[in-house]
Amino acid sequence: MxxxxxxxxxxxxxxxxxxxxxxxxxxHAHQGQNPTQREIVASLPELFHAAEQAFQSDSEREFQQAFYSLAGQHSAIGHPRTLLCYSASLSTDLAATYLASRGLSVALLQPCFDNLATILRRRNVALTPLGEDRLRNTAALDETLDAMHADAVFLTLPNNPTGFNLTPDRFRAIVDHCVAHHRILILDCTFRFFDISPLWDQYEVLEDSGVSYLVVEDSGKTWPTQDLKCSILAVSRDLYAGVLELHDDILLNVSPFILRLLTAYIRDTQEAGxxxxxxxxxxxxxxxxxxxxxxxxxxxxxxxxxxxxxxxxxxxxxxxxxxxxxxxxxxxxxxxxxxxxxxxxxxxxxxxxxxxxxxxxxxxxxxxxxxxxxxxxxxxxxx
Missing domain, CATH: 3.90.1150.10 (Aspartate Aminotransferase, domain 1)
Structure with missing residues (x-):
């Protein structure tokens, strides 16, 4: 080059x-295998056989239960409106397609990984930048949100590349703003397991507030599984039917073998910390x-x-x-x-x-x- x-x-x-x-x-996660993860790799034939024998719903439920439990998102365990995808980019594209079908615009955090903007633009979603520096400034938060001209707010928490995140109070303030102004809140939480602050239940805030939301989760940034991964797209009640229809058009299910493998890695992390x-x-x-x-x-x-x-x-x-x-x-x-x-x-x-x-x-x-x-x-x- x-x-x-x-x-x-x-x-x-x-x-x-x-x-x-x-x-x-x-x-992506390329940090290599620790001793217990090498044991998981050695058990791949057993995981494959177990996936063959299980109902798809069981593999999905066990994966999501382990994922959300490790994340401290106890309100999301058993979440009835989640859709699984092979990648976070696919989940984001589903969100973008939904927004485009309704003619909705987005205020997207800047800086962020550029494929978020690219995916939205390819679906002809109108974008305006939402400066991270403005969200870091507590005094400017309300002014920044009030000045936005967009139907949805799209944040990455914690942010790639800067590590920016929201405190519980700031998170609730943005949720409340979206409720009051009838805006959709879109969250990319694909780096969530690198946040070392005390866990708190974001989904409880989302569900209790009644905000319209889409949350993208992912396993691929955390566990070194050779890019065998799964993304969860969690959706608020009012948006779910429309997003589900789009998901049905492109994907039946994520491989139960991948789900079993990821569940084993997550449970290993739960045990070891x-x-x-x-x-x-x-x-x-x-x-x-x-x-x-x-x-x-x-x-x-x-x-x-x-x-x-x-x-x-x-x-x-x-x-x-x-x-x-x-x-x-x-x-x-x-x-x-x-x-x-x-x-x-x-x-x-x-x-x-x-x-x-x-x-x-x-x-x-x-x-x-x-x-x-x-x-x-x-x-x-x-x-």
Missing amino acids: TSETRYTNLTRYEDIGLNSKFNLADG LERTVWRTIRRNRQALRRALAGTILTPEFPDSTVSVDWLRINRPGIRSEDVVATLGRAQIGVLPGDHFHWADHEAGARFIRIALARPPEWFATACGHLRDVVLSTPGFTA
């Missing part, structure tokens, strides 16, 4: 990263990256973030995200440019890159060392 190579979306950069020696591009199975690796890799970045032009923009990616600022005038991505790419290090995350204003993200952290720690430490060497040895990249 040369400095002139520019791709139109982040997924293309991720695809390049998949075939790089050091793939730090995509945010998120700290041991998820958070420890991410924290260790984030620390390794911070050490490697010391004294370079790359600095973490949000040092307290806990999600499985790091959002880095380029502290050198004249150096843009595309320059860093191209330079690292030539050294077989795949990362993502920040400009595409600012889907409505690429220039606002031109001084950032994103690095994925869900990788085996020893391998990741080697990648960090290589990254540091490349940055420090590149003319013009000195701090």
